[in-house]
Amino acid sequence: MANAVILLSGGLDSYTAGAIARAEGFDLFALSLVYGQRHVVELEAARRVASALRVKRHIELFLDLSAFGGSSLVGEGEVPKDRVIDAPDIPSTYVPARNTVFLSLALAWAEALGAEDLFVGVNAVDYSGYPDCRPEFLRAFERLSRVATKAGVEGRPVRIRAPLLRLTKARIVRLGTRLGVPYRLTLSCYDPVRGRACGRCDACQLRRKGFLEAGIPDPTRYATPASKE
Amino acid sequence: MANAVILLSGGLDSYTAGAIARAEGFDLFALSLVYGQRHVVELEAARRVASALRVKRHIELFLDLSAFGGSSLVGEGEVPKDRVIDAPDIPSTYVPARNTVFLSLALAWAEALGAEDLFVGVNAVDYSGYPDCRPEFLRAFERLSRVATKAGVEGRPVRIRAPLLRLTKARIVRLGTRLGVPYRLTLSCYDPVRGRACGRCDACQLRRKGFLEAGIPDPTRYATPASKE
Numbered sequence: 001m002a003n004a005v006i007l008l009s010g011g012l013d014s015y016t017a018g019a020i021a022r023a024e025g026f027d028l029f030a031l032s033l034v035y036g037q038r039h040v041v042e043l044e045a046a047r048r049v050a051s052a053l054r055v056k057r058h059i060e061l062f063l064d065l066s067a068f069g070g071s072s073l074v075g076e077g078e079v080p081k082d083r084v085i086d087a088p089d090i091p092s093t094y095v096p097a098r099n100t101v102f103l104s105l106a107l108a109w110a111e112a113l114g115a116e117d118l119f120v121g122v123n124a125v126d127y128s129g130y131p132d133c134r135p136e137f138l139r140a141f142e143r144l145s146r147v148a149t150k151a152g153v154e155g156r157p158v159r160i161r162a163p164l165l166r167l168t169k170a171r172i173v174r175l176g177t178r179l180g181v182p183y184r185l186t187l188s189c190y191d192p193v194r195g196r197a198c199g200r201c202d203a204c205q206l207r208r209k210g211f212l213e214a215g216i217p218d219p220t221r222y223a224t225p226a227s228k229e
Numbered sequence: 230m231a232n233a234v235i236l237l238s239g240g241l242d243s244y245t246a247g248a249i250a251r252a253e254g255f256d257l258f259a260l261s262l263v264y265g266q267r268h269v270v271e272l273e274a275a276r277r278v279a280s281a282l283r284v285k286r287h288i289e290l291f292l293d294l295s296a297f298g299g300s301s302l303v304g305e306g307e308v309p310k311d312r313v314i315d316a317p318d319i320p321s322t323y324v325p326a327r328n329t330v331f332l333s334l335a336l337a338w339a340e341a342l343g344a345e346d347l348f349v350g351v352n353a354v355d356y357s358g359y360p361d362c363r364p365e366f367l368r369a370f371e372r373l374s375r376v377a378t379k380a381g382v383e384g385r386p387v388r389i390r391a392p393l394l395r396l397t398k399a400r401i402v403r404l405g406t407r408l409g410v411p412y413r414l415t416l417s418c419y420d421p422v423r424g425r426a427c428g429r430c431d432a433c434q435l436r437r438k439g440f441l442e443a444g445i446p447d448p449t450r451y452a453t454p455a456s457k458e
Contacts, residue, residue, distance in 0.1 A: 064290065065337060070337075070340065090379050090382075095337075097333055104333040105330055108326035109325075131378060140376050141373055144329065144372075148328070153360045
């Protein structure tokens with residue numbers, strides 16, 4: 001069994017990416033970041049998911065990105081609600097260079113482990129338009145990893161695996177359901193209200209839409225009813 | 230005055246890079262990492278240097294890379310002593326993906342600040358052969374930053390400035406001395422002994438060689454005499 005590192009947020013996408021990696025036969029090493037996120041409760045979901053995926057090790061790394069600011073997700077201003085998801089702007093929940101930082105850390109661990117695969121649940125179809133979820137970002141990061149690390153220059157570069165990159169949320173939900181992923185363990189919401197998903201942030205809207213279009217019951221407890229139900 | 234972020238270790242190179250940025254007229258925002266390094270005392274030097282450079286703000290960010298291991302610099306095994314510096318191998322003090330992680334964090338802060346310049350003191354001449362100190366690494370990182378960030382996709386990418394990249398250590402010391410850098414404030418050693426530089430690790434050897442070849446007195450207090458003196 002080969003080792004792979006997986007970035008685990010506690011959300012739907014990273015669990016599905018992890019389930020795909022498991023189905024491919026990898027031993028998983030899960031990395032979650034405590035980065036000053038408003039929805040730090042997602043770490044509890046990440047622990048449940050890591051356990052369900054039977055990972056070999058789960059590291060929760062502390063890294064206070066709120067020291068830099070620049071995002072409503074780390075405390076500057078409010079998380080937008082009822083936003084039009086496919087609007088062309090990049091919303092205030094974008095955290096400067098977040099996925100660059102997270103992938104760098106996962107790359108560090110992968111190299112230390114001798115792992116040649118790094119899984120990440122990013123998606124560039126049903127998403128908020130963040131630049132660091134797009135194929136061109138992942139390609140540039142993989143190119144970087146070839147020259148940045150000892151493993152890379154010695155001919156064992158880390159592959160960046162983003163199996164959900166070009167899927168709709170509905171296809172992700174269907175795929176995960178086929179793989180037996182218990183989505184009730186996950187949390188997607190940016191701004192949970194007393195233990196329930198808000199139902200109105202981008203993450204909740206995308207999640208709802210995914211289950212609805214997949215025709216699969218959504219196990220999430222939302223604080224507000226869906227606008228189209 | 231434009232803002233620039235500078236990665237500040239407390240060593241000779243990052244101080245010199247910072248002095249160059251100051252001489253160019255930038256307002257400086259200094260980032261230092263507490264990453265589980267054996268020589269965490271370098272943070273005291275980083276504080277002295279930040280103060281001497283009159284930075285606008287100095288963030289010391291905690292990030293435990295020793296959780297991943299894979300390097301003698303974060304506690305696995307001993308730091309090599311009296312190593313032949315220009316040997317072709319990459320020594321055990323290489324920390325997996327360290328400069329990728331550090332530049333990613335500096336990029337995050339630069340974007341949050343609206344800064345378009347990021348200074349780093351890496352050098353690929355008198356160095357230990359770390360892959361993430363080379364020009365091809367910096368080029369790949371700058372390409373990544375163009376697609377990774379909101380600032381990048383909006384046409385305001387962060388420039389990666391490595392003014393020492395192709396200089397010998399002697400030239401760096403001469404340049405810094407002309408700029409009035411008080412090198413006694415800095416600490417380069419990987420493995421200090423009771424407040425003194427060990428004199429035998431790669432960092433000490435390179436520093437000694439730099440002052441010697443520059444013909445400038447070395448203000449460092451070493452625990453051991455130079456082998457060639």
